[in-house]
Amino acid sequence: MPGRPDTALPGPGSPAAAPAVLPPRPPRPGIPMVEGTIDGIRVSVPRGTTLLEAARLCGIEIPTLCHHEGLPAEGSCRLCVAEIRGQLAVSCMFPLRDRDFRAETGSPAVMDARRYVLSLLVNRAPKAPRIARLAEEYGVAPDPRFMKDPDGCIRCGRCVRACRANGPEAIALAGRGFARTVTGPFRKPPEDCIGCLACALSCPTGKIAFSEKAGTRKIWEREFELAPCPECGARVFTREQIGFYGGQASAVCPSCRRRLMATELRKAAAYEAPGGPLLLKSV
Amino acid sequence: MRLRSIEELRALRRELTESPAPERRLWVCGGPGCLASGAQEVFAAVEAACRDRGLQGGARFRAELSGCLGLCERGPLVEVEPEGWLYGGVKPEDAAELVGETLVGGRFLDRLAADPKCREKDLIPFYLPQKRLVMARFGRTRPGNLTDYLAAGGYGALELALSELGREEAFRRVELSGLRGRGGGGFPAGRKWRALKEAAGRPRYLIANGDEGDPGAFMNRALMEGDPLSVIEGMTVGAYAMEAEEGFVYVRHEYPLSVERLNSCVRAAEEAGLLGDDILGTGMSFRLRIVEGGGAFVCGESTALTASIEGREGQPRVKYVRTTEAGLWEKPTLLQNVESWANVPMIVRNGPDWFRETGSGDNPGTKVFSLVGKVRRTGLVELPLGSSVGSLVNDAGGGVPRGRKFKAVQSGGPSGGCLPESALELPLDFDALAGAGAMMGSGGLIVMDDLSCLVDTARYFTAFLSEESCGKCAPCREGLPVILEVLTDMTEGRARPGDTDFLERQARMLAATALCGLGKSAANPVLSTLRYFRDEYLEHEGGFCRAGRCRGMYQPAVDPASCRSCGRCQKACPAEAIEGSGKEPRRVVPEKCVTCGACLAACAFEALKAHRHPEGGPDARTA
Numbered sequence A: 001m002p003g004r005p006d007t008a009l010p011g012p013g014s015p016a017a018a019p020a021v022l023p024p025r026p027p028r029p030g031i032p033m034v035e036g037t038i039d040g041i042r043v044s045v046p047r048g049t050t051l052l053e054a055a056r057l058c059g060i061e062i063p064t065l066c067h068h069e070g071l072p073a074e075g076s077c078r079l080c081v082a083e084i085r086g087q088l089a090v091s092c093m094f095p096l097r098d099r100d101f102r103a104e105t106g107s108p109a110v111m112d113a114r115r116y117v118l119s120l121l122v123n124r125a126p127k128a129p130r131i132a133r134l135a136e137e138y139g140v141a142p143d144p145r146f147m148k149d150p151d152g153c154i155r156c157g158r159c160v161r162a163c164r165a166n167g168p169e170a171i172a173l174a175g176r177g178f179a180r181t182v183t184g185p186f187r188k189p190p191e192d193c194i195g196c197l198a199c200a201l202s203c204p205t206g207k208i209a210f211s212e213k214a215g216t217r218k219i220w221e222r223e224f225e226l227a228p229c230p231e232c233g234a235r236v237f238t239r240e241q242i243g244f245y246g247g248q249a250s251a252v253c254p255s256c257r258r259r260l261m262a263t264e265l266r267k268a269a270a271y272e273a274p275g276g277p278l279l280l281k282s283v
Numbered sequence B: 001m002r003l004r005s006i007e008e009l010r011a012l013r014r015e016l017t018e019s020p021a022p023e024r025r026l027w028v029c030g031g032p033g034c035l036a037s038g039a040q041e042v043f044a045a046v047e048a049a050c051r052d053r054g055l056q057g058g059a060r061f062r063a064e065l066s067g068c069l070g071l072c073e074r075g076p077l078v079e080v081e082p083e084g085w086l087y088g089g090v091k092p093e094d095a096a097e098l099v100g101e102t103l104v105g106g107r108f109l110d111r112l113a114a115d116p117k118c119r120e121k122d123l124i125p126f127y128l129p130q131k132r133l134v135m136a137r138f139g140r141t142r143p144g145n146l147t148d149y150l151a152a153g154g155y156g157a158l159e160l161a162l163s164e165l166g167r168e169e170a171f172r173r174v175e176l177s178g179l180r181g182r183g184g185g186g187f188p189a190g191r192k193w194r195a196l197k198e199a200a201g202r203p204r205y206l207i208a209n210g211d212e213g214d215p216g217a218f219m220n221r222a223l224m225e226g227d228p229l230s231v232i233e234g235m236t237v238g239a240y241a242m243e244a245e246e247g248f249v250y251v252r253h254e255y256p257l258s259v260e261r262l263n264s265c266v267r268a269a270e271e272a273g274l275l276g277d278d279i280l281g282t283g284m285s286f287r288l289r290i291v292e293g294g295g296a297f298v299c300g301e302s303t304a305l306t307a308s309i310e311g312r313e314g315q316p317r318v319k320y321v322r323t324t325e326a327g328l329w330e331k332p333t334l335l336q337n338v339e340s341w342a343n344v345p346m347i348v349r350n351g352p353d354w355f356r357e358t359g360s361g362d363n364p365g366t367k368v369f370s371l372v373g374k375v376r377r378t379g380l381v382e383l384p385l386g387s388s389v390g391s392l393v394n395d396a397g398g399g400v401p402r403g404r405k406f407k408a409v410q411s412g413g414p415s416g417g418c419l420p421e422s423a424l425e426l427p428l429d430f431d432a433l434a435g436a437g438a439m440m441g442s443g444g445l446i447v448m449d450d451l452s453c454l455v456d457t458a459r460y461f462t463a464f465l466s467e468e469s470c471g472k473c474a475p476c477r478e479g480l481p482v483i484l485e486v487l488t489d490m491t492e493g494r495a496r497p498g499d500t501d502f503l504e505r506q507a508r509m510l511a512a513t514a515l516c517g518l519g520k521s522a523a524n525p526v527l528s529t530l531r532y533f534r535d536e537y538l539e540h541e542g543g544f545c546r547a548g549r550c551r552g553m554y555q556p557a558v559d560p561a562s563c564r565s566c567g568r569c570q571k572a573c574p575a576e577a578i579e580g581s582g583k584e585p586r587r588v589v590p591e592k593c594v595t596c597g598a599c600l601a602a603c604a605f606e607a608l609k610a611h612r613h614p615e616g617g618p619d620a621r622t623a
């Protein structure tokens, strides 16, 4: 699923993910603002804002791979580096804490570092469109001499963090060094997997395969039955998913949930509106 | 016996120092090296011999196990007190004579002398340049014995701090001492101490790093097993000075004896009222726990270490906040190497000026080095910082054995660097070594002679680091195998033109982009050897290894003018590839030679040398 923007993680009860581009950060009470420049653009943000967020406020695009808006950052792919205080830092985690900071996101050192990181990762996932596109953009190509295990996974750990954020913690990165891989416990299909797809949908390379047909879903060499939505009958959630989040109410599929919620909201809005229930007609 | 006040501690110490010392003692070295060479058996035999003579429990003659005596290579060692004699290579069979002649009879046994030329340990060249401060009590006290420790002045620093100095002055002494961290980077301890002292948030934690992951290193182990109480006292004094509540000693997984000794010392100190709640009746409390390490090299890195103590996977984290602000469980935490902590009691007791008398300028005090490789004497050496590399290699170590030439010295553990002969002039201090492209690390030094290939050395350390990479960040996980692949190609005759430059770029980028200290420093083996031995890389690119180390990449040949026809090369050659007999100079038959390098090492007259393969290029060879 390459090129897809970082979408909300699906699943009943999962928190709504943040939108891809952050709205400007308003001052927060008690947290002082710090001001500085990024690529010469002045910006003022609450202390502790990451360099990546601040850059996005300035409209500066920094490429990322292991970072996902809805998940805790880990800073492991090293693609999002920028230069601050004369040193490289991963912008997805670097907190702006000093007044008058000065960051560069396109200096020669930054570009070298990104090229280097991509030259390594492209050998792991040469066919993943998002990686291939970045590699091309930065002028690096796969090198057969160093392509030892092009299994399509760049070990960014987004799948693992997504699974953890949703609760099941079914998969993990196991092993050391080059041999580190995403797997269930004891290198077997994950027993605690509820088939929610959070891992597959958050993977930047499309490494985690899944398929759906005739009311079943396959992922991680396991098969799940999809339960029908009580409203419309669409099969969206696995029984395990519904069970994991404890109950029937949330088994309503997302589009029905949106519809139901919109109706509720409209009722409330109509009730509270200065013109009273009259407004209902015009909506 | 619980000491309820400082006065009670003083009284006990007086009592201990006034009780008569035994007339003579045999200290059988129980350090890591000697244990490996059979010291436990020697000690058992000596004890049995004492029993045979009815000496057990005797006040006059005693035999004890000691901490590492230093000259590990000659082990098992036995030191005789008070004469200061040193025996080496002692076997269990020697026990009866040792006890009868030396312990009781007071006579020196020439055949057991550790050094052929002198009896006294302190006069053996190995010990001459040394100043043993951290190791002062090794061979003077029973390791981890609280009574011995107290009798030797131990807990004097805590006593002084609690009774006279107060928190501020104890802190100030450490800050002014200029002590720098002994675990690698040499970061000024005082700056970390101040940061912790001023940090917001409670509790405050102290950690001693005893993970010692460097392969072959054992100076921290020798310390934790030889004088564990000095580490514990250092931490207790630190806890007092910085108002810390809790501490941990993080001990390498493979050191069960260290864990055992530290644990028994913690119990003994607690029972004596020197640790735990209401220390010496002053109301101060400090709890200390011994934690077994996670079993990986990277666990010595600060963020991985704290994760491991917290019970998570020992993996580094990106941190742009200092540990002294948010470390263990996000609380203010101070991490120091065990040797750093062991320096604290003497600094607080004797003051910063005393401490600065040893060492040089910005590098005060001593450092324990482990000296191994191609030198005559190897072992643990404690030198004032600022002593020259040469004094360690040539004075303490006795230089490279005859017939070979010094080539390089590798310092700082696997991610340290290799320095050339000119480095013998360098002072052993944090800044000089770092400036030269190596580092102090935890103090490991490996001496290499002309039979060592620096490309192969870089490959060896890179392989270790690649194996130990935790795999979290892309540069280290994916980039180290790239470097390793090129180095392997180079040492196996498959190098491609331009590989040398490619390696250099890869190494620089790895250092610039990796997440933690392991990856950032993993380029050092390559970068330092490239800096000083670039010619050898270029030669390998062309398929030639001048050291005669990389198989198939050279051809040994005898220089008839230097050959003395001793025939040693012939005996060493497993392929019968060397011809000639009697007084004839020997000749290598290239067709039969399997380039194992045995003849090069066997020749004592520099008559055998590695030559470029006459047909050039690695493809021309037969191996």
Ligand SMILES: Cc1cc2nc3c(=O)[nH]c(=O)nc-3n(C[C@H](O)[C@H](O)[C@H](O)COP(=O)(O)O)c2cc1C
Pocket: B180, B181, B182, B183, B184, B185, B186, B187, B209, B210, B211, B212, B213, B214, B297, B298, B299, B300, B301, B302, B335, B336, B337, B338, B340, B442, B516, B517, B518
């Ligand atoms: C990969 C790696 C391994 C390390 N291993 C150790 C170790 O075994 N012992 C140690 O004291 N410090 C080790 N360090 C350094 C520690 O992170 C830390 O800097 C040190 O313990 C601080 O103590 P000091 O200031 O007293 O030297 C290691 C660092 C890295 C990056």
Ligand code: SF4
Pocket: A159, A162, A163, A166, A168, A169, A170, A171, A190, A192, A193, A194, A195, A196, A197, A198, A199, A200, A219, A220
């Ligand atoms: S599909 Fe399974 S492994 Fe993937 S996030 Fe959901 S529970 Fe975890």
Ligand code: SF4
Pocket: A152, A153, A154, A155, A156, A157, A158, A159, A160, A182, A199, A202, A203, A204, A205, A206, A207, A208
């Ligand atoms: S499977 Fe995908 S999300 Fe998971 S670590 Fe690999 S590349 Fe990242």
Ligand code: SF4
Pocket: B298, B316, B468, B469, B470, B471, B472, B473, B474, B476, B477, B514, B515, B516, B517, B518, B519, B520
């Ligand atoms: S540099 Fe190596 S050891 Fe450190 S986090 Fe990255 S992969 Fe792990």
Ligand code: FES
Pocket: A063, A064, A065, A066, A067, A074, A075, A076, A077, A078, A079, A080, A081, A090, A091, A092, A093
């Ligand atoms: S996106 Fe920041 S390190 Fe991966």
Ligand code: FES
Pocket: B029, B030, B031, B032, B033, B034, B035, B067, B068, B069, B070, B071, B072, B073, B075, B076, B077, B379, B380
């Ligand atoms: S272990 Fe005995 S001398 Fe080092």
